[in-house]
Amino acid sequence: MKTILILVTMFILATTTGNSQNIEDVILESRAKLFKENTTKANRGNAKAQFDLGQMYYYGVGTKKDYRKAFEYYEKSAAQGHLEGLYALALSYYSGVGVGIDKKQALELFMECSNKGDFNAKFNLANMYFYGEGTEIDLKKSLILYKDCAENGDSNAQIILGMMYYNGFGTKKDKVKAKKWLNKARENGHKMAPQLIDNINDIEN
Known part of the structure; x- marks a missing residue:
């Protein structure tokens, strides 16, 4: 009985290993085919397809990683107004991956994406105005953009907005609004929110 169990186990392991290898081959073939199609x-x-191909070059899917080629295809996609292409191009200029860092160009592209309704771009744009990247520091503009993101449910924006109201950055100090947004961030599960709320309560008490 023990011998039969061992043989069955060995057969299952061999079959599983074989299937795993076959699956890997299928995945590689599928990626190569998708790369060719794109x-x-x-x-x-x-x-x-230009954006998708850029992503494939960026992550090395179906081809070797090539950040420069990724950038080139993001640029082609963005030139046609494709939102994902525009956002990827903005990130490339911001981080300097595949191209030299150009914060001003990144700012303009994030702004274009933001105007088209991309909230990730809007959050990045808010950060750039807050820290003065590619532009002068503008806390009022930053506040407006963070508020848009916060109202859209972004818990990171809710935390930042709450602390801006608390400290009076870009606006008058408003502890009521500060607690409102920090509480929303807590409701949305942001890990920093409970500690910040406790700290504020300790200061006030």
Whole structure:
């Protein structure tokens, strides 16, 4: 009985290993096929395919990682107004991946994305105005942008907005609004919110 169990176990392991290898081959073939398809579409001017191909170069999916080529395809996609392409291009200029760092260009692209309704871009834009990256520090503009993100449910923006109201950054100090946004962040599960609320309560008491 023991011998049979060992043989069955060995058979299962061998079969599982074989299937795993086959699955890996299928995944690699699928990625290579997708890369080829996106290359064809991208070279024909398809903006979505250009963005997707940029992502494949960026992450090394179906091809070797190539940040420069990723940037080039993001740029082609963005030139056609594709939102994801614009956002990826903004991140490239901001971080200097695949191209030299250019915070002013990043700011302009984040602004364009923000105007098209991208809240990740709006949050990044708020950060840039807050810290003066690619522009002069403008806490009032930063506050407005963080508020838009906070109202959209971004708990990080809710935390920042709460502390801006508490400290009077870009606005008059307003402890009521500060606690309102910190409590919203806590409700949304932000880990920093409870400690910040406790700290404020300790100061007031």
